[in-house]
């Protein structure tokens with residue numbers, strides 16, 4: 001395991017740990033009902049964003065299983081979203097990625113670009129063997145990101161949980177280290 005040197009730069013974006021100064025940008029998307037439609041939880045109040053930001057600031061790398069890091073995705077000096085890497089299992093070298101972006105910045109490939117960097121952190125820095133991602137089956141924009149990343153649809157769970165008052169459907173995607181290395185010439 002090698003903790004990355006921040007910031008991480010991709011073609012158009014900078015990824016770095018959140019700081020206490022990010023409240024306004026974070027709240028701009030965490031407070032929106034359309035953003036949380038397929039997420040657990042509801043649109044946040046400013047105080048809830050403050051609490052969430054404290055958690056984000058406190059973890060800059062998932063040192064042990066069960067931990068996750070949320071990195072701020074910066075474009076033209078503003079935090080436009082976040083990208084998440086969870087360390088699910090040390091023994092089985094499993095991890096998970098996730099992403100949330102402000103709707104003003106959807107439709108430009110930013111979630112896919114930032115998530116590619118998270119796959120690299122997972123496979124190279126965390127030494128993972130398999131990385132998964134999951135979403136509500138109705139969250140088309142989310143599973144389309146997973147497909148752009150070269151992940152494989154491995155499961156479609158029907159009615160596996162009650163989500164926001166109704167039976168939910170969940171998709172699970174995954175990619176293995178050797179598949180990722182072959183696709184990325186690594």
Ligand SMILES: CC(C)(COP(=O)(O)OP(=O)(O)OC[C@H]1O[C@@H](n2cnc3c(N)ncnc32)[C@H](O)[C@@H]1OP(=O)(O)O)[C@@H](O)C(=O)NCCC(=O)NCCS
Nearest residue numbers: 035038099100101106107108109110111112134135141142
């Ligand atoms: C999920 C989410 C991040 C996806 O955002 P997105 O903008 O659709 O995804 P990307 O950033 O990969 O952009 C892809 C779009 O940009 C377009 N695009 C433009 N330039 C591109 C580029 N250089 N590379 C890739 N795509 C590009 C693609 O064609 C695609 O557009 P389309 O959907 O109209 O075909 C966003 O919908 C979101 O934040 N939702 C709310 C939170 C959420 O549900 N998160 C997931 C929880 S599981």
